[in-house]
Amino acid sequence: MKTKQNILSPKMIVEVWxxxxxPFCYIGKRQYETALAQFADRNHVELVWKSYQLDPTASEVASESQLDYLVKRKGMSVEQVKGMxxxxxxxxxxxxxxxxxxxxVIVNSFKAHRLIQFAKTKGLGDAMEERLFRAFFTECKNVADLAILTQLGTEIGLDETELQAAFTDDLYAYMVNQDIQEARQIGVTGVPFFVFNxxxxVSGAQPAEAFLQTLETSFAEWRKEHLVTKLEIIEGNVCKLDGECE
Structure with missing residues (x-):
């Protein structure tokens, strides 16, 4: 019997700081996902999350509300911030x-970024980003608390013992800092910031249509250099890596 299968091919990388x-990063994630769902070649696109800290000086102690933080930082009135x-x-x-x-409550996000970097090594970067967004914006959890971060990590399938390395191994702090340094080098001054291929x-939480257009343009260029070939395969008896022969 003859079948046709795609040979393995790389994926076009979309990076997002x-x-x-x-708040616009979570909204931007949803807008991008809406665009990707409409994109015919979405299986050949991979999203890579990059770390960025809006306020590296923020405390790890959850003591300041969004309202108080913004009033103090932006010098705006309470009513102005409430409107925003x-x-x-x-x-x-x-x-x-x-x-x-x-x-x-506003806290320092560095530990959360370490956890994301660890999750990326397990193929769970997007799931970790999503869970942390929901924890902060919807559930109002302290995303600087190690116990809470550990719980969130296990919820998406990370091993509780293994993921402690995210907070103790300097590698993951280094990965966070590398992303932040790279952002400076390419001129990122605000997030979300998406880079296609x-x-x-694309800066900011753009409408899904803008993401879709950029996907189509960048992928058309990428595809010229990464053609996907279909092989015609004649099926027969084979032995597999697990030792099973059929």
Whole structure:
């Protein structure tokens, strides 16, 4: 019997610099996912999360609300900040996200980024990013607390004992800092910042249509250099790696 199968091919890489404390990063993730779902060649695209810290000086102690933090940092009135938060909450609803910004507490995100870097080595970077976003924006969890981060990691399938390395092994801190340094080198000044095939940058939580257009443009160029070939295979008796012969 003859069949046709695609030979293995690389995937076009889409990188996104993000901080889990950034409300537009979670919204941008949803907008990108909406675009990807409409993209015919989505199986040949891989999303890679990159670390970025909006405020490296933030405390690891959960003692300051979003409202208080923004009033202090931006020098705006309470009413002005409330109006801004309400607008972001409404924007999130439009892409299916429920934000509880008034109860979310600002903390340092470095440990959470270490956990994301560890999860990436296990093929769970996107799942970890998603879980941390929901924990911060919807569940108002302290994403600087090691016990909470460990729980969130195990929820997506990471081994509890193994993932402690995320917080103790300097490798993962180094990976976070490398991403941040790379962001400076390519001129990232705000997040989310998407880079398609190292050629096209998209800044901010753009509409899904903008992401889709960039996917189509960048992938068309990438495809010219990475053609996917279909082999015609004549099926017969084989032995497999597990020792089974059929």
């Amino acid at each position: 993000s901080d889990i404390l950034c 938060l309400d607008n972001v909450i409404e924007y999130a609803k439009q892409v299916g996200l429920e934000y509880d910004l008034y109860n979310a 190292r050629k096209y940058g």
